[in-house]
Amino acid sequence: MKNTSTSKVEIRKNIATYLVLTLLFCLPVYYMCIRTGKLGGGIISYATIVMWCPAIAALLTCRLRNIPISSLGWKWGETKYQLLAYGIPLLYSLVPYLIIWISGAGHFYHQEFVTDMAKGMGWNLPDVWAIPLYILLMSSFGMVRSVGSALGEEIGWRGLLTPQLAKINSYTATSLWMGVIWSLYHYPLLLFSNYNTGGPKWLALTCFTVMIMASCFIFTWIRLKSGSLWTAAIFHASHNLFIQSIFTPLTADTGTTNYYIDEFGIALPIATVIVAYFFWRKRKELPEQKI
Template identity: 25%
Template sequence: MGAPHVLFAAWIRRHPLRAYVLLAGALSWNYWLALLALGWRVAPGSDATHLPGLAGPAVAALLVTACAEGEAGWRALWQRCRRWPSPPGRTLVLALSPLIAGAAVFAARALVTGQLPAWAQFKAYPGLPADGSWPAVVLVALLLNGFGEELGWRGFLLRRLAASQGPRRAALIVAGVWALWHLPLFWLHAGMAAMVGPMLLGWAGGLVAGSLLLGWLFLATDSVLVVAVWHTAFNFMVATPPGHGAVAIVLNAAVVVAAVRVWRAWPR
């Protein structure tokens, strides 16, 4: 019999998707459950942060890729993390579409209320100190929330599933795994704990729609960078204080509408 680590590496090479899902969950859940065991909660004014746990999918993707595909797999993954497809202007509009749509919603609301949210309010990103500098907040959110999730969910899991299952079914499978992965956050994160109840159905539907839309965006561009920017931009619009309430509802509804169009356009 071989050494345990050799047998484990061989199992990963035979079952990369199964290994990825288990490893991504283990990495994220271990961190989040440790915070819960210590009695910490992520809430405004709290020193706790859930953000390092968001990097679990990316770390799992890197580890499984290294084991299953070696250096060639790492190089391909790195290319997807830095690819910005042509035409660059169109790609920029796609990647920043949550900011563009959010700005339109805020402008429309200002016509009624006469008020625009303070720029500094958008820095109150969940899990980060509100007094951080703008470059630091954006960089940490992009690395841990954007790349931390999208390198794994789209850059690894969706890409492999779509090759065998087709884009529709692959996006739905990713949505299911993605939803289960969030479970500890409903106890750890005050904002997500507030959704337990009827709002949870809306959250689940929005996540499925987001999986379809992000799946289409990734498969259309083959770029982790594009979907990471989109994911981060969307969270700045809906997860920070100015986006709570009506703005989040409007933007989530727009994602659902876009996801329906993706579903109809994709082959079975």
């Protein structure tokens, strides 16, 4: 008979090893972001570097703790879950932005952004054509670049950490732990660099934390249900793409818009909590995570 207590101890050691390594790899990047006050660093993006720290930590943890790299969830899985992963962020971001635009909390569209975007693309098109063409290209080919960044985090967070936590915790507890850890990972960037939309820090911190905590219920469900880290990578990439590269840039400020838009305003966390509750209700559909 398997010694469950020993197995749980080993899993906790796996988790602790991963978290310590992630912190050690992130610290130098945090330092540079705090020192410069920026996520970018000339031709080097600190954001990209810090997003790949979890992946490096995960691979090293596998090496040190004799965890098979194949256990991280490299198989594609069922395509329906990949499509779900792409569509969920579109749903919970599009609805709040439509409400913001219709209510006047933000204006559609940002003329200066559209003009600069079209000029940069070499387009001589009216806005009525340039905007949908931009959205089409970003939501398709733009996903390739977005997945490239998101994959770095997801190899660690959902490839290694989520399954390890799920072996010794319930779905709810796993999601909450992931929400706390993932929030803390972002805090140095949010508090001490330009990783926000310019609103009050307290509001940005509150809204971002609620959104992250809620999204982890979705991430955990789709990762455990599909058995594939690619669902998490696509989910993460889709979230970043639609919010950071499409809806927020297309929204013009009407005075208090920063209080409502992006990951740091009040609209997105509300929508994410609603969607997260739907997945929490479906928690009994998840397969049992064996130690």
